[in-house]
Amino acid sequence: MKKIMGIDEAGRGPVLGDLFIGGVVFEENFLSKLENTEIDDSKKINPDKREILFDFIVNHCFSHAIERITSKTIDESIRNNITLNDLELRSMAKLIIDLEPNVVYIDALGRDLKKFKQNLLKWVIPRMDFVPSIIPSYKADEKFKIVGAASILAKVHRDRSVKSLKSQYGEIGSGYPSDEITISFLKDYIKMHHKPPEIARFSWQTCKTLMDEIVHQRKLDDYLKEES
Numbered sequence: 001m002k003k004i005m006g007i008d009e010a011g012r013g014p015v016l017g018d019l020f021i022g023g024v025v026f027e028e029n030f031l032s033k034l035e036n037t038e039i040d041d042s043k044k045i046n047p048d049k050r051e052i053l054f055d056f057i058v059n060h061c062f063s064h065a066i067e068r069i070t071s072k073t074i075d076e077s078i079r080n081n082i083t084l085n086d087l088e089l090r091s092m093a094k095l096i097i098d099l100e101p102n103v104v105y106i107d108a109l110g111r112d113l114k115k116f117k118q119n120l121l122k123w124v125i126p127r128m129d130f131v132p133s134i135i136p137s138y139k140a141d142e143k144f145k146i147v148g149a150a151s152i153l154a155k156v157h158r159d160r161s162v163k164s165l166k167s168q169y170g171e172i173g174s175g176y177p178s179d180e181i182t183i184s185f186l187k188d189y190i191k192m193h194h195k196p197p198e199i200a201r202f203s204w205q206t207c208k209t210l211m212d213e214i215v216h217q218r219k220l221d222d223y224l225k226e227e228s
Helices: 028-034 047-060 071-079 084-099 113-127 145-169 180-193 205-227
Strands: 003-010 019-027 063-069 103-107 133-137
Touching: 003 028, 003 084, 003 145, 019 028, 019 084, 019 145, 028 145, 047 145, 063 084, 063 145, 071 084, 084 113, 103 145, 113 133, 180 205
Parallel strands: 003 103, 103 133
Antiparallel strands: 003 019, 019 063
């Protein structure tokens, strides 16, 4: 029986917290049953329903795994000229290598599907005894239930991670730059500590802008006061 895999990520855009990539494998004969579920793009499903679907997926899949890319790893990679796409690509490849599917449906990175597939196979082929069929697609979590399942795994792991961060730091919002609560938390933290928290992605423009506005400008003001 063929093993079919879905791969998707959650947490690519936040300025706070880690990025999670989910991989889930089902036996081919189970895929028809997935079609009758409420599995979809995880962003379209409320948190409580995601948890229920998460349990269903984990209990019925052949295998699953999560790759977690920390905010620190993202910053270090960017400093070493490794793009976020490259970082994700390597983690996606690792999931394929570890779970050994025959067919992979995957939410593609970048604008060129052919190039994405070629780059992914460069990491996969040397480390596997066979070459799985790779089917990249844009918005794959909406098109394929198995990719939706992977997106739910990744999203629930991120949900739980954010909840853990809130128990440590207090209310941080969703972690996305568009969230006023997140920006308010960052501003207050930087004002107090003169740097972003360890959970922040320092390389994100959001952090750089707030540091310039709050810390660097404050230092300039202090300097000007001393000179006057």
